[in-house]
Structure formats: structure tokens, C-alpha cells
Amino acid sequence: MNHLDASQFLTDQHFTTDVVIIGSGAGGGIAAEQLSNAGFKVLLLEEGAYYKREHFVMEERWAYPNLYQEGAARKTKDQAIGILQGRTVGGSTTVNWTTSIRTPQPTLDYWQAEFGLDFTVAHNLKPYFQFAEQRLNIKQWALAPNANNAKLEYGCQQLGWQYTVINRNVSHCANLGYCGMGCPIDAKQSMLVSTIPAALQKGARLISRLSVRKLVWQDDKIQSLEAVPVDAHFQPTAAVKVSITAKHYIVAAGAIGSPALLLRSKVPNPSGRLGKHTYLHPTVISGALFAEDINGHSGAPQSIYSDQFVWPADSSQLGYKLEVPPIHPVLMASKLIGMAEQHAELMKSFNQLQVTIALMRDGFHEQSQGGQVSLDQEQQPVLDYPITDYLWQGMRQALLSMAELQFAAGAKQVLPLHHDAKLYNSWAEAKAGIAQLSLTALRQTVVSAHVMGGCNMSASADKGVVNQNGRHHQLSNLSVFDGSILPTSLGANPQLTIYALVWKHCQHLIAELTPVLEDSSFRE
């Protein structure tokens, strides 16, 4: 039996392994397969549950409390930004929307200039993008886009704006549209159905419902880790204690969970950057009512994007990427503005609603330095993300672009999701209305499904937490392999970047660890 559910442990437990991986999402999943293939004893730890396709009933009321951090209601400290993150075996990849995009070259160029990270020669990412694309069946979506995406495509065509058909990590996809609730037919090639079962097949062990609380370290080495099972609401309990000793420790708990664990462990932090510079692609939303049905709950959730505004000619301006989200009733009702009858009226038009989103490319400007993860009294993470004037200005521009696009695509009315906005009847009316909106926290709806940074890579130890191979700058047997190592946001959806980086980092780790682990004195 290579899966254990920690909530069933009745007594304290101790495990020993070659490599322990904390978190089973994009980073943890790739690492588990790579290291198991290389012959290492791998122990994969996950605070979420081990749910599989038979549990995925395509209902929001089940999915959000069971598959998402904080029941899909995670927010920044001032409540101004809603954050979607997975918390289940497979992490966010189990619930994500399958868009798979390579790291944009301008982002890699920026990392080289600012953080000394050279991903061209020895660390060339290209082969690793190809490996990941092959492993996860990442291919351009061949079916017609659903109406929600088709409006984005048509609006771009009308305005002469750039757009691209999205590559997705799916196999035999039935075009259901419920990716965010876990794929009920295993079509999505998440970590849950690809790398994790392959690793288990190779002898890796998985412990679910186990929350890692602390890394115990001395001098330049992690000695052990301490963990506890979670309760039925996925909160850490003190029922029993679990300790684990490994030769190497990989933290892959996501860009809020990883910095939080390292902060709880009080690891060395001479750069002062641990938990800082957390990026979100802060996202603003524009609804549009069409005469015909859009049914945005049905069909591949994301199949078209537009990069028309991601890399503005004036590099001091904030860039943003245009996409659409899946439109499901609970998700939408919680983001739609207005109260009582006004809200109910909008929800009545739910099936005619098209929704466009603009993802801000944060982290490339002095006024866009991201957020900071700290710990609350229960030692749980809190993300403070101040929205600067620079970001608000970019968001206003993005609201204007989305309204222009939606009217060009034939919308009858457009509604930016802002508490003071109204349904605008024409592009001219929207333009005037959006210019007047006071863009402030809690009046403007802002969301994120892309959490990045907090343990950033850097060539030199004074500019980051880990090096170009994801190895901690100070602790020799610690790696961080997840979205937290990204030095900025990407200007593209992050999963493929994380897969490729972690795949590459694993090759380096395997080469380094193999001789150490062949020394039988380590193995019991």
C-alpha cells in the first residue's frame, strides 16, 4: 500500500526516505516522477485529500470546500483580492483550466538582467518545455472554442488585435467545461493522473491529509521535518505527530504554502526576500450581455487568449493578457456586483453572460513589487498585497480594452465588475463610465488564480532565496520546486513554466544526489 491517509493515524509516526517532497502540485508532481524514475525512495506529502475522478461530481458545492485552499474563499489580508488555489493531491493542477503556455522570452530576458538567471545555454529550458509537453499531451485545442472564448476571438478579429488558440494538457477531452471542479473522466493531464500515479508505480509513497508544520535545521542542513494530520476541514490538528528524516527535502507547497513553511521554520534569510515579492497576475473582470446564449459553463474553459496588450511598446506601462474564465453560478455570483434584486436580475441573464478577464503582468516595475506572506497567530499564512496606483492605472486601461472588445464582438451591454459601475449600452458610454470609476480596494473586484514568487531564484544569494537550480542559497539539502521560485509574474499562465523549471532542476539534483545516496551508510 503506497498511499496513507494521515487522518487515520492513531499514534505518532516516523518515516525515513531519500527524498521527501512537501506538496503534490505542479512542482511536487513533476519532482515525484523524476526522482522515482531515477531510483530514489520518494515520500510525497500533501495536506489535501486523495480524491480521484469518481469523486468529481461537477458540482461547485462539493468542489470548492474539498479541493481548494480555504474553500475557494482565500483572500489577501485586506480582502481586496480573491485567490483560487488548489489543496488536494495534484494541487492546483487538479482544478486548473489546462492552459499551457511557455515562459515568454521577455520574462526570461528580464530575469537575466535583474536576477542573473541565464536560461539560454546550460540551463536552456527549451528541451524541458518539450519533455513536459510530450508527457502531459500539451497540444493546441483542435475543437471550435465555446461561445465565451469565441467572443474573445471575434472581438479581436473585428479590432485587428492579436489572438492565439490555446495549447491544453488534455487527452480525449469531452469538452465538458468543468475542469475547475476536477476532471470526471481523467482527460486533464494533471499531476493527479500523470506523474503521481507513475511515481507511486515506481515505489514512491504518498501521505495525504498531512500538513507539514516545520523543517528542523542546524548549521547548513535540514535534520528532519515535523507534520500533523489535518481534520475534516483540512485544519492542522494536534492529535498525533509525524516526523520524517530524509537526505534531501523538496518544498513544493505553492507560492503561499512554501514561504509560510520556511517562515515557520525560521530558515536563514540573509537576502530578506523570503515571503516577499509574491505576484498574482491581479485580474480584473468584465461581463457582457449578448442577445444569444453564451453558456460559459460548457466547453473547454480557456481556448483563446490575446497578447495584444501584454508587452506594451512603452515598457514602463503595465501589460495585461486577455483571456476568459469558465462561468459557473457560485463562482460568478460571488464575483458579480450589486445586491438583492439588482444581483438577482443579473443572475437571471447568467446564460447570456460572456466574461473576459485581464491578467496584470506584475513584478516588472518599481511600483509593482508584489505582496508579502506572513504568519498569523495560528502560524497560518496571510498574504498582504497592496495595489499601487500604477496597478490601478493598468487595471483601468484593461477594463477599457475589455469593454471595447466586447462591444466589437456584438455585446448588447457591458458591465465592468466594479461596485459603482452600471450596465453600459455602448462603447462610448462605457468609455466615459470607466474613466469615472474610482478604482480602490473592495470597490473594484480583483481576483487571482496564479500565485507566484516568495522564494525567488537568483544567481547571487543577496537577491533571492534559491539559486538557478532551485537549491536554497544557505541550506545545502533543501530545494524549493514550485511556483514560489518565480522572480516575477510571467505574463502567461504559469503551469508549463513550473513543469519545465522543476524538470530541469530535478536533473541537476539527481546528478548531485546519486553519488551521495549510493553511499550505503545513509540507507538503513
Ligand SMILES: Cc1cc2nc3c(=O)[nH]c(=O)nc-3n(C[C@H](O)[C@H](O)[C@H](O)COP(=O)(O)OP(=O)(O)OC[C@H]3O[C@@H](n4cnc5c(N)ncnc54)[C@H](O)[C@@H]3O)c2cc1C
Ligand atoms: C482554478 C485555477 C485555474 C488555473 N488555471 C490555470 C491554467 O489554465 N493554466 C496554468 O498555467 N495555470 C493555471 N492555474 C495555476 C496553476 O495551476 C498553478 O500555478 C500551479 O499548479 C502551481 O504549482 P505549485 O506547485 O506552485 O503549487 P500547487 O499546484 O498549488 O500545489 C501546492 C500543493 O501543496 C500543498 N500544501 C501546501 N502547504 C502544505 C503543507 N504545509 N503541507 C503539505 N502540503 C501542503 C497544497 O495543498 C497543494 O496541493 C490555475 C489555478 C487555479 C487554482
